[in-house]
Amino acid sequence: VTTGIVGVPVNPAARAQLIGLYKQTLDELKARIPEKAVYRQSVEAITSYRLNILEQNEDPSLIEKLINAGQIEELVGQAEDEIRLIAKMAEWKAWEPLEEPAPPRQWEYFKKAALTE
Numbered sequence: 001v002t003t004g005i006v007g008v009p010v011n012p013a014a015r016a017q018l019i020g021l022y023k024q025t026l027d028e029l030k031a032r033i034p035e036k037a038v039y040r041q042s043v044e045a046i047t048s049y050r051l052n053i054l055e056q057n058e059d060p061s062l063i064e065k066l067i068n069a070g071q072i073e074e075l076v077g078q079a080e081d082e083i084r085l086i087a088k089m090a091e092w093k094a095w096e097p098l099e100e101p102a103p104p105r106q107w108e109y110f111k112k113a114a115l116t117e
Contacts, residue, residue, distance in 0.1 A: 003073050014072040015054060015063065021079035022051040028086045037095035043082065050075075 033040040053066045060072045
């Protein structure tokens with residue numbers, strides 16, 4: 001049995017490990033990131049959704065299909081990365097206002113043109 005991904009071995013305990021990682025992610029968010037931060041809200045929503053799928057299903061193939069973000073072994077790696085990112089986001093305090101105001105027109109590039117019919 002193989003994952004078909006070079007360097008990624010099959011993890012027979014991936015479901016249980018992922019449940020633990022998702023619970024840890026939610027705990028870390030609550031402890032380190034303000035409730036109103038968009039980052040926390042986004043990660044909580046995705047993580048809670050995925051945790052619910054894991055708790056309701058035991059078949060790794062079905063879990064992979066429902067989550068639709070890679071093989072279960074890859075999901076473990078993604079969850080580990082997210083936990084590390086939470087620590088960085090807490091350090092950076094990305095939700096706080098900028099130390100200096102943004103220069104005029106800095107964000108104009110990202111504005112979309114009005115739709116015309």
